[in-house]
Amino acid sequence: MTRKLLTGNGAAAWGARLSASDYIPAFPITPQTEIIETLAGWIDNSDLDARLVTLESEHSMITAAAAAASTGVRVFSATSSQGLLYGMEMLYTVAGWRSPFVLVNVSRGLASPITLGPDHNDIMAARDSGFLQIHCATCQEVLDSTLIAFRLAEHTRVRLPVIVNLDGFYLSFTREPVDIPDSKLARQYVGDYDAENIRFRASAPLSQAVAVLGGSPYSYFRYESHLAAQDSLEIYHEVTEEFNQLFGRQYDAIDCYRSDDADYVFVMMGSFATKAKEAVDQLRDTGFAIGLLRPRLMRPFPAQIFQQLLACKKGVAVIDQNLSMGMGGVLHSELAASLYGQAHAPPLLMSYIGGLGGRDISSEEFFEIASELRLSAEQGKTPPPRLLYTKTELREVRKLQAVAHVERQDLDEGNTHE
Amino acid sequence: MYRIRFHGRGGQGMKTASRILGTAFFLQGYEVQDAPRYGAERRGAPIFAYVRASKDPINERGIISQPDLVIVADDSLVPVPGAGVISGIDAHTVLLINSDEDPDTWKQRLNFNGSLFTLPVETEARAELRFIGATCTGAAARLLGVISRDALTQAIRQELAELGDAIVEENLSRALSAFGLMEAHAGTVNAGSVVSAHDYQRPQWVDLPFDQARISAPAIHAAATSIAVKTGLWRTMRPLIDYEHCNRCWWVCSTFCPDGAINVDDEGYPHIDYDHCKGCMVCVAQCPPHAIASIPEQDAQAADNEEARA
DSSP states (O other), X not given: OEEEEEEHHHHHHHHHHHTTOOEEEEOOOTTTHXXXXXHHHHHHTTSSOOEEEEOSSHHXXXXXXXXHHTTTOOBEEEEOHHHHHHTHHHHHHHXXXXXXXXXXXXXXXXXXXXXXXXXXXXXXXXTTSSOEEEEOSSHHHHHHXXXXXXXXXXXXXXXXXXXXXXXXXXXXXOEEEEEEOOHHHHHHHHOOOOOTTOOOBTTBOOOSOOOOOSHHHHHHHHHHHHHHHHHHHHHHHHHHHHHHHHHSOOOOSEEEESOTTOSEEEEOOSXXXXXXXXXXXHHHHTTOOEEEEEESEEESOOHHHHHHHHTXXXXXXXXXXXXXXXXXXXXXXXXXXXXXXXTTOOSOEEEEEOOGGGOOOOHHHHHHHHHHHHHHHHHTOOOOOXXXXXXXXXXXXXXXXXXXXXXXXXXXXXXXXX | OEEEEEEEETTSOHHHHHHHHHHHHHHTTOEEEEEXXXXXXXXXXXXXEEEEEESSOOOOOSOOSSOSXXXXXXXXXXXXXXXXXXXXXOTTOEEEEEOSSOHHHHHHHHTOOSOEEEXXXXXXXXXXXXXXXXXHHHHHHHHHOOSOHHHHHHHXXXXXXXXXXXXXXXXXHHHHHHHHHTGGGTTOOOOOOOOOSSSOOOOXXXXXXXXXXXXXXXXXXXXXXXXXXXXGGGOSEEEEEOTTTOOOOSSHHHHHOTTOOEEEOTTSOEEEOTTTOOOOOHHHHHOTTOOEEEEEHHHHHHHHHHHHHO
């Protein structure tokens, strides 16, 4: 084991390397490209015995990934944001093939307007595709989750592709100390990919593009994938337990931080949740009994574990780094669905939207959320959802709009800049 | 925890500088987080990089709003609002600026009472600033006072290994010389504290009002706005056409220019639009008769000023 500074992208590449990936279909996109560049460099230097192929789009890349996985080889790929969406048709399609592979997504906000900063709308768009989702908060977790993802995807009771998600910039380009597991031990952990009856061969053709007209067989196939996804929670528990025994790092479906004896709880996903950890420590210093729950798994959604962990809490603040237009935060909705009607469910489930497009969330904002949470619990009222947005930010937007207004007038009057 | 911010222009090696400092901290037994921050990557545009270092695991992330040390590799960035060089500095912050001008001038200019150091010009001819990252890092390491000469040396060797021995040695010599120059100021930088939940400034949140799409759609209501953005300000090197040697091929430099900043006149002579040339030097590399020279922007500007005075 070596401990060194790695970016989240570097950690993802190490995950692919230690998993002995055979085939890596690729297409570049910021902020993911470094993963593919790193793997390509290793292949050039014979540090990695794999085949990397650049495809002409993410649509083809996802297809190639699943097609290769169907021949029984281990497949790794990576994308981000617009790229994930460009491949969306095939994301849904290949999940139904039940050919396991691992796809890393480096989260980045979606157009329009276009941006490079991170948020989770890209990965949430893949929520219902049949891919399982592991969300990471540190570079260490990116590496380890990639190994775990192969075990999960290839398990005979699962057989679904897995997305490992990390936040652009905040993890992708950020170096942190990472323990790189011993390669033999990592190999031992991931094992060989036993493709069982998934053996697509040119000499023995079979079809993946099955058409089933009529809803009955269609329902069967779709629901079987759902059952496999649900079942994978148990398998996740098994494979992370085994990981912990070998490497000494525990990755529960929900990361609990000072939440056992807490009256109040933050719920967040991804790397911004480490900021919430920091805020929890500071709030605890003032005697505020607050903790953090961070789901690592978005699919399968660990609903029952949430029910247990949140039982008898006085109030919960969900901070969503995504936005479902016309509804609000996705994690908030899913948590509400999980808790509704359950005995001892917390009476207060507040919704905050923050960190869109990488907008920072300050310590002061976490403190203020905690303060609103306690006040609302005491008053027994649930306030409406809130976007974390300050007067200063709005003033800056208004300034830009004033400039735009003048530009428009100039244009209407036929003035140009030249 | 130490919170350090590097400011420079794309191509001046600020990402590498932050990595050298990060690795040096790591070798000293610190937990470390280092990261660059930029938009769509481009040479000459303002970028920053940051380093956090602590004896405990680091949970903070993202931009550093209250830095303990700010390093400015290119003093022309200080007045650029978008560069955010002076954002969040207070009396606790130590400033290190690569500049010809003396510290007192900068203190007066910035109305800053804390510790401010300038890097002596002799450390590098202020042209391409090829080694400014290493120079800044060497000085920064000494100002921090917790990084040994050995750790700095090892960090440079590790981070620059791929560039070959000659470049490593050149960087090392600049870094160690800057490390030596700051000896009297070792440990000037103090680790900052965390924002306490006891007594904090409440965020002034607003409820975002509804605006109609004609206001709130992200459209630019004007044509050719890129003309108004003087991207020539990013240039650190200036291409200069020697018309004596230009063979009026009429197309090579203007076609290869990625920014369309070279126009050809009726007689077949190319003209560079310096308001928008970013100084990528693609034209210099492409010109068949080698008729385009590359000169430091600062020297070119000084010559322009001379000419204007004359």
